[in-house]
Amino acid sequence: MTEPLVRVSNLVKHFSINKGTIIARQVGAIKAVDGISFSIDEGDTLSLIGESGCGKSTTAKLLLLLERPTSGEMIFSGRDISHFSYKRIDWYRSQTQAVFQDPYSSLNPRMRVNEIISEPLKAHKRLPRGEMKSRITEVLNIVGLPSRAMDMFPHEFSGGQRQRLAIARALAPNPKFMILDEPVSALDVSIRAQIINLLKDIQARFKLTYLLIAHDLALVEHVSTVSAVMYVGKIVEMALSEDLFSKPLHPYTKALIAASPRPDPRKRGTGNILYGEVPSPINPPEGCRFHPRCVNAIKICREREPILHEENNGHYVACHLDFK
Amino acid sequence: MSAKEILKVNHLKTYFTTRRGLVKAVDDVGFHISAGEIVGLVGESGSGKSITCLSILGLVPQPAGRIVGGEIFFQGEDLLKKTENEMRRIRGSKITIILQDPLTSLNPVFSIGNQVAEPFKYHTEVRGRKNVIERVVNVLTCVGIPSPKSRLKDFPHQFSGGMRQRVVAGMSIACQPQLLIADEPTTALDVTIQAQFLRLIKTLQKEQNLAVIFISHDLGIVAEICDRVLVMYAGRIIESGDVFRIFENPAHPYTEGLMKSVPLLGSKVDTLFSINGQPPDLRHLPQGCRFSPRCTKAMEVCHREYPPKTLLASGGFVNCWLWDEHYHD
Amino acid sequence: MRAGIEEVVMLDSGDGSAINIPTVEIAPSGNTLKQTLKRFPVVPATILFLVLFSAIFAPLIAPHDPQAFSISKKLLPPFWQKGGSFEYILGTDHMGRDLLSRLIYGARIAVLVSVVVIVSAGFLGLMVAMLAGYFGGWVDLVLMRIVDIQMSIPGLLFAVALAGVLKPGLKNVVIILTVWSWAVFARVVRGEVLSIKERDFVAMAKVSGSSSLFIIVKHLLPNVLNTFVVLATLQVGRLIIFEASLSYLGLGVQPPTPAWGAMLADGRNYIVDAWWLATVPGLAILGTCLGINLFGDWLRDALDPKLRQV
Numbered sequence: 001m002t003e004p005l006v007r008v009s010n011l012v013k014h015f016s017i018n019k020g021t022i023i024a025r026q027v028g029a030i031k032a033v034d035g036i037s038f039s040i041d042e043g044d045t046l047s048l049i050g051e052s053g054c055g056k057s058t059t060a061k062l063l064l065l066l067e068r069p070t071s072g073e074m075i076f077s078g079r080d081i082s083h084f085s086y087k088r089i090d091w092y093r094s095q096t097q098a099v100f101q102d103p104y105s106s107l108n109p110r111m112r113v114n115e116i117i118s119e120p121l122k123a124h125k126r127l128p129r130g131e132m133k134s135r136i137t138e139v140l141n142i143v144g145l146p147s148r149a150m151d152m153f154p155h156e157f158s159g160g161q162r163q164r165l166a167i168a169r170a171l172a173p174n175p176k177f178m179i180l181d182e183p184v185s186a187l188d189v190s191i192r193a194q195i196i197n198l199l200k201d202i203q204a205r206f207k208l209t210y211l212l213i214a215h216d217l218a219l220v221e222h223v224s225t226v227s228a229v230m231y232v233g234k235i236v237e238m239a240l241s242e243d244l245f246s247k248p249l250h251p252y253t254k255a256l257i258a259a260s261p262r263p264d265p266r267k268r269g270t271g272n273i274l275y276g277e278v279p280s281p282i283n284p285p286e287g288c289r290f291h292p293r294c295v296n297a298i299k300i301c302r303e304r305e306p307i308l309h310e311e312n313n314g315h316y317v318a319c320h321l322d323f324k
Numbered sequence: 325m326s327a328k329e330i331l332k333v334n335h336l337k338t339y340f341t342t343r344r345g346l347v348k349a350v351d352d353v354g355f356h357i358s359a360g361e362i363v364g365l366v367g368e369s370g371s372g373k374s375i376t377c378l379s380i381l382g383l384v385p386q387p388a389g390r391i392v393g394g395e396i397f398f399q400g401e402d403l404l405k406k407t408e409n410e411m412r413r414i415r416g417s418k419i420t421i422i423l424q425d426p427l428t429s430l431n432p433v434f435s436i437g438n439q440v441a442e443p444f445k446y447h448t449e450v451r452g453r454k455n456v457i458e459r460v461v462n463v464l465t466c467v468g469i470p471s472p473k474s475r476l477k478d479f480p481h482q483f484s485g486g487m488r489q490r491v492v493a494g495m496s497i498a499c500q501p502q503l504l505i506a507d508e509p510t511t512a513l514d515v516t517i518q519a520q521f522l523r524l525i526k527t528l529q530k531e532q533n534l535a536v537i538f539i540s541h542d543l544g545i546v547a548e549i550c551d552r553v554l555v556m557y558a559g560r561i562i563e564s565g566d567v568f569r570i571f572e573n574p575a576h577p578y579t580e581g582l583m584k585s586v587p588l589l590g591s592k593v594d595t596l597f598s599i600n601g602q603p604p605d606l607r608h609l610p611q612g613c614r615f616s617p618r619c620t621k622a623m624e625v626c627h628r629e630y631p632p633k634t635l636l637a638s639g640g641f642v643n644c645w646l647w648d649e650h651y652h653d
Numbered sequence: 654m655r656a657g658i659e660e661v662v663m664l665d666s667g668d669g670s671a672i673n674i675p676t677v678e679i680a681p682s683g684n685t686l687k688q689t690l691k692r693f694p695v696v697p698a699t700i701l702f703l704v705l706f707s708a709i710f711a712p713l714i715a716p717h718d719p720q721a722f723s724i725s726k727k728l729l730p731p732f733w734q735k736g737g738s739f740e741y742i743l744g745t746d747h748m749g750r751d752l753l754s755r756l757i758y759g760a761r762i763a764v765l766v767s768v769v770v771i772v773s774a775g776f777l778g779l780m781v782a783m784l785a786g787y788f789g790g791w792v793d794l795v796l797m798r799i800v801d802i803q804m805s806i807p808g809l810l811f812a813v814a815l816a817g818v819l820k821p822g823l824k825n826v827v828i829i830l831t832v833w834s835w836a837v838f839a840r841v842v843r844g845e846v847l848s849i850k851e852r853d854f855v856a857m858a859k860v861s862g863s864s865s866l867f868i869i870v871k872h873l874l875p876n877v878l879n880t881f882v883v884l885a886t887l888q889v890g891r892l893i894i895f896e897a898s899l900s901y902l903g904l905g906v907q908p909p910t911p912a913w914g915a916m917l918a919d920g921r922n923y924i925v926d927a928w929w930l931a932t933v934p935g936l937a938i939l940g941t942c943l944g945i946n947l948f949g950d951w952l953r954d955a956l957d958p959k960l961r962q963v
Contacts, residue, residue: 051514052485064860093862106853110875123862158602159369169861188368189541193585193598200595215515218587222596245589259519261544263586265567268548273523274516277484 003078004039005177005209006063011036011072013058017282031281032058034233035072037308040226042176045203045210047220047241049256050230053281056213059230060181063211064098065089076177094124097170101182103162107154113140113165114150120173139168143198160191164198171202181213196223217260221245229253232281232289235308239315249317251294288320296321328358330502330535331380336394338372338379341387345607349375349389351559359502360533362525364540364550364567366582370603371556373539377505381419382411399502417447420496421505425512426488430480436491437476440464443498459498467494468524486517490524497528504528507539522549543586547571552640555579558604558614565640575642578615613645621646694951700944704937707760715754716742720909723749728927744929746919752933755911759934762912763941765823766896767889770830775885777831778838782877783869785839786846797843803836809898816904826896826905833895834888841884845877879953886949890942897938913938 013033018024033055040046048056061067063074065081074082081092097120100106107116117136121127127135137147143164154162163183170178183199184192200223203210214220220227221241228238229252237250248254255274262268276293279285285292291301300320308318317323338350350372357363367373378384379391382403396403398419403411423429430439440460444450450459457476464472467490480488489509496504506525510518526549528534540546546553546567553570555563555578563576574580584597601618604610610617616626626645634647645651707714726749730737737744743752785796812829819825849855850873858868897914899905906912913934920931 051516064856066856066859090862093860096860098857098860100853100857102853106857108854108858108872108876110878111871115871119858119863120861123864123867160602166857169857173861188603189543189582190368190585190599191602193587193596196587197595197598216587217515218589221589222587222593255516257589259516260589261519261522261542261548262589263543263547263571263583264588265547265550265571273519275520277486277517278514 002042005042005077006211007039007073007075008059008063009037009073009075011059011062011074012070013055013062013067014070028282031233031284033062033069034281034284036230036233036235038226038228038235038238040209040211042209043203043207044225045212045223047212047214047224047227048230049215049217049220049227051215051256051278053232053278054230055233055281056230057181060098060179060211060213063179064096065092090124094120094173095175096177096179097173097175098179098181099163099166099170099183102186103159103166104186106166107162109154111153112150113152113154116154116165117150117169117172120169124173135172136168139171142171142202143168158191159187160195163187163195167195167198167202171206174206175208177209177211179211179213182215183212184219185215192219199223217245217257229256232279232284234289234318235316236290236319237315237317238308239312239317243312243315247315249311249315249321249323250290250319251296251321252290255293288318328360329356330359330399332356332395332397333376333380334395334397336376336379336396337392338375338384338389339392340389342607347606348559348609349606350379353394353556353559353561355554355561355564357503357535357537359535360529361551362529362536362538362549364538364546364553365556366540366543366546366553367556368541368603370558370606372559373556374507376556377421377507377537377539380505381415381421382406382408383415413447416443416501417499418501419503419505420499420501421507422489422492422496422509424508426485426492427480427512429492430488432480435477435479436464436483439480440491440495440498443495447499463494463498464491466497466528467491468520469494484517486513486521489513489521493521493524493528497532497534500532501534503535503537505537505539508541510540510545511542518545525549543571543582555582558609559606560614560643562615562644563640563642565636565642566638569636569638569640575636575647576615576644577619577621577646613643623651625651692951692954694947697944697947697951700940701948704760704941704944705764707757708764711758711761715751715757716740717751717754719750719754719758719911721750722909725749728923728930730927731929743933744927746916746930747923747927750909752916752929755916756913756933756937759911759913759916759937762823762896762906762910763893763937766827766830766892767945769827770834770892771885771889773827774831774835774888775838775881777835779842779874779877779881781835781839782842782846783873786843787850787865787869787873793843796839800836800839803832804840808833808895809902812895812899812904813902816899821904821907823906823910826899829899830892830896834892837888838881838884842877842881845880846873849873849876878956882949882953882956886945886952889945893938893942 011033012035014029014031016026017028017030019027036059038046048059050056058067062069065084069082072082073080076092076095079088081088114136117139118132121132121135136150140147140149145161145164145168154165157165180199184195187195196219202208212220212224224241226238227241227244228235229250230236231252237244237248237253244253245257248257258272259274272295274293279289279292287303288301288306291297294301298320306318306320308316311317311323333356334354336350336353340347340349353372353376365373365376375384380396380403384391391404394404437460440463441456444456444459450456460476461472469475469487469490483491510521513521522545525536529536538546538550550567553565553567554561555576557578563570563579570579571583574583581597581599585599587596599618604614604617612628613626613631616622619626623645631643631645631648633641633643635641726741726745727747729741729745731744732739732742741751743756745751746755781796781800785793811833815829815832819828855868855872858872896905896912897917900912900915901918905914908915916934917931917938920934923930
C-alpha cells in the first residue's frame with residue numbers, strides 16, 4: 001500500500017494566554033487542536049467538518065505552516081515538515097497551496113491579476129520571465145477566465161470570479177496538495193456549484209489532493225472521499241463520506257446531520273435539536289468533551305475521554321457507546 | 325385587503341444614484357403578508373431582498389438611495405406617506421428587524437439589560453425600575469437565555485454568538501410587533517445553534533401570531549420554516565408560492581436552477597448542476613426578462629419583453645413567458 | 654465600453670474527452686484616466702505650481718533684491734492703496750525691502766522644508782512602521798518605545814534644545830524638523846500595517862512562499878500608501894507653520910534670508926499701520942497648506958486602483 005501524501009499524527013496546537021506586559025506568565029491555553037491524527041491519500045479529498053472552536057481552521061493553518069505546532073508530526077510526501085528548516089519550507093510551499101474563504105480579502109487590491117498569479121512562481125523561481133506570461137494565460141483559461149483578465153485589478157471582478165482567480169493563483173506553481181478553507185461559503189448559491197465543479201474538474205485533471213474545510217454537509221458529502229468530524233480540538237468521527245453520512249455513529253455527528261436544514265419542506269421538523277453551547281476550548285469538559293450535550297451520555301463519559309478507534313472497516317469513532 | 329393581511333406592498337421602487345449610474349435595486353416589487361405567516365424572501369446578492377425590507381422600514385441609506393415609487397400598506401396605512409416621527413414609533417414596536425451580524429447588532433458598551441429595556445422605555449408606558457426589569461427578564465426567558473435575571477448586567481461580549489442573536493431577537497419582540505423582518509439572521513451562526521434559533525422563530529410565530537419576512541439565500545432554511553416563498557432576481561419578484569409547491573414544482577427556470585444547484589445530503593451526483601453566467605449588473609439590465617441571458621429555456625420573446633405576471637392554480641404567481649397563456653402549450 | 658464575451662473554452666482532460674468550462678464574462682469598471690483628470694483640483698494645483706515656480710525661478714522673477722533695504726522706502730503700502738506704486742507691488746516692510754520679492758524668495762524655504770523634510774521623515778517613519786508592524790515582538794517593542802519617547806517631548810521645547818546644540822541655519826532646520834515629524838508617521842502607519850497584516854492576501858503571500866521583504870514591499874507598502882499620503886499632506890501644513898514658529902523664535906533661517914514665518918513674526922508689530930506685512934505672508938502660508946491638503950486628497954484618490962480603469 002502506498003504511503004499517503006499527507007500524514008498527521010497527534011497534532012497539537014495550544015495558544016497560550018498570557019498576563020502581564022513586561023514579564024508575561026502563562027495563565028491558560030486555548031487548546032485549539034488537541035491531538036488529532038489523519039492521513040490523506042494522493043488524489044483524495046479529506047474534509048474537516050465542525051462548528052466554531054473545533055479547530056479545523058487552526059489545522060489548516062498548521063498544515064500551511066502559518067502556525068507552528070505545539071507538538072505532533074506532519075509528514076508530507078514522506079518528509080517531516082513539522083520541524084522547519086528553510087529548505088524544506090520552500091519545497092513544501094511549492095507543493096502546497098490554498099484557497100481561502102473570503103474572495104474580497106484574499107487578493108491584494110493594489111496588485112494586478114498577473115502579479116497576483118505570478119507571485120508563487122516568482123517566489124520559487126520556477127519559470128523564466130518569458131514563460132511566465134504563458135503560464136498565467138494557461139491557468140486563467142483553466143479556471144475559465146479570458147487572458148485579458150491579466151491586466152485588471154481584483155475589484156473589477158465579482159465574488160465568484162475572484163475565487164477563480166484565487167484558484168488560478170493556487171494552481172500556478174503546479175502543487176500537489178491544496179487546502180480549501182470554506183472556498184464557496186461567501187459566494188452566491190448559483191455560483192457555488194460552478195466553483196465546486198471547477199475544483200472537482202481540476203482535481204481530476206491534475207491529480208490534486210485536497211483538504212477541504214466546510215460546514216455545508218451536503219457539499220462535503222458531494223466532494224469528499226473521507227470526512228472527519230471535529231469537536232473542540234478533537235476528531236470524534238472519521239470515515240469514508242458515504243459511510244459517515246449514511247451511517248453516522250457519534251451522537252454529535254448525528255446532531256450535525258439532523259441540524260442541517262434540508263431543501264425539502266416535507267422533511268422539516270425531523271431530527272432532535274441539540275441544546276447547549278459549544279464549550280470553550282480553554283476549559284473543555286472533563287471526560288468526553290461532548291458529554292454535557294449528549295443525550296446518550298453514560299457514567300463513563302463524564303470520567304474518561306474516549307479514544308478514536310476503528311469501529312468498522314475504515315470507520316473511526318471516539319465514543320464510549322457500544323455500536324454493535 | 326383581507327382582514328388578516330397586515331402588510332401589502334405595491335409597485336415598490338427603490339433606486340440608488342451612484343457615480344457610475346442609476347442602480348435599480350428594487351424595481352416594481354409587490355407582495356403581501358398575513359398575520360402569523362412566515363414568508364421567505366429568497367435571492368442572491370443584488371436581488372434586492374435586503375433593500376426591499378429596508379424600504380419597508382424607511383431605513384434606505386440616503387442620500388444615494390430613494391424610494392421613487394409604490395405603496396407600502398401596513399395595517400391599512402401607507403408607510404411611505406408617514407413622517408419620520410411616525411415611522412420611529414412604528415420601528416421597534418410594530419415592525420422590527422433582526423440583522424445578520426450579532427456582533428455588531430448590539431452596542432458593546434451597554435449592558436444587555438440596558439439594551440433590552442430600551443424598546444420598552446421608548447415605545448411603551450412601562451415605567452419604574454422594577455417593572456422594566458420584570459419585562460426584560462420576561463423577554464429574555466421567552467427567547468431562551470438561561471438564568472436571565474443574573475445576566476442583566478452582562479455585556480454583549482460575554483455572550484456567545486447564538487446567545488447574542490437571541491438577545492437581538494428578544495429586543496425585536498419586546499413590544500410584541502406584528503411584523504418581524506429577519507435578514508439572514510443565522511448566517512453567522514453554527515449549524516446546531518442555527519437550528520435552535522429557527523425553532524425559536526417558529527415558537528414566536530405560534531405564540532404571538534407573529535408575521536415574519538425571512539430573508540435567506542439558504543434554501544434549506546427556507547424549506548425548514550417558511551410557509552410561503554418569494555423568489556427575487558435583479559430587483560424583482562419572479563415567483564411566489566406556497567413552500568411545498570415551490571420546492572416540488574418550481575415554476576420559474578431560475579428557481580428551478582437554484583433548487584438543482586444545491587447539493588442534497590444523501591443523493592449522489594457527479595457534477596452539480598450550475599446556472600451559467602452571473603446575475604446582471606443592475607446599472608445595465610438586459611432587455612426583456614432579466615434572467616433570459618442565462619436561461620436555457622429562453623425563447624425569442626424572453627429577450628424582447630419582460631414577462632407579465634401569471635397567476636398559478638396553486639396560488640402564487642410567476643413572471644415567465646413559459647407560463648404565459650400565449651406561449652404555454 | 655462594456656466588454657461581454659462569453660467564450661466556451663474546450664480543454665482536453667487527458668483521457669480524450671474534452672472538458673467544457675465556459676469562460677465567464679468580465680466587464681472592466683472603474684473610472685478612466687479622463688475621469689480622474691476631470692476631477693483634477695485646478696486651483697490648489699495652481700497655487701502649488703506658483704509656489705514651486707517661485708522657489709525655483711526666484712532670482713529671475715523677483716522684481717527686487719529681497720535683501721536690499723532702504724530706510725526711505727520703508728512701510729510703503731501695496732499698489733492699490735494710497736501711496737502705493739507699481740514699483741513695490743505688495744509694498745515694503747519696515748526695512749524698506751520689497752515684500753513681493755521677499756515672498757517669492759520665501760517660497761524657497763517653504764518648498765525646501767516641505768519636500769526635504771517630508772521625504773526624509775516620511776521614509777524614516779515608513780521604515781520603522783513596516784519593521785515594527787510586520788515583525789512585532791522585540792523589534793516592535795523597542796521601536797515603538799523610541800517613537801513614544803519622541804512624541805512625548807513637546808515640539809517647540811525640543812527644537813529649542815536642539816537649536817541650542819546646533820547652530821541656527823537652514824541645514825539644521827531641516828534636521829530638527831525631520832527629527833520632530835518622523836514619529837507620527839511611524840505611529841500611524843504601524844497601525845495600518847497591523848491591520849493589513851491580518852488580511853487574507855498576506856497569509857496567501859506567505860503560502861505562496863514569498864519572502865518577508867517581498868511581502869513588506871509589494872503587499873504592505875502599497876496598501877498603506879493611502880494613509881501615508883493623507884498624513885504627509887497634513888504634516889506639510891504643520892511643518893510650514895512649525896518652521897514659521899522656529900523663524901519667529903529666531904531659531905530657524907536667520908535674517909536677512911526671507912522666510913514666511915519670520916516675515917509673519919516681524920509683521921506683528923506693524924499690524925495696525927501696515928497690515929500687509931503680516932497678512933501677505935500669512936495668506937501665503939494659508940494658501941500653500943490648503944493647496945497641499947486639497948491636492949493630497951485628489952492624489953490619494955488618483956492612486957487608488959479601485960478608482961481608475963486599467
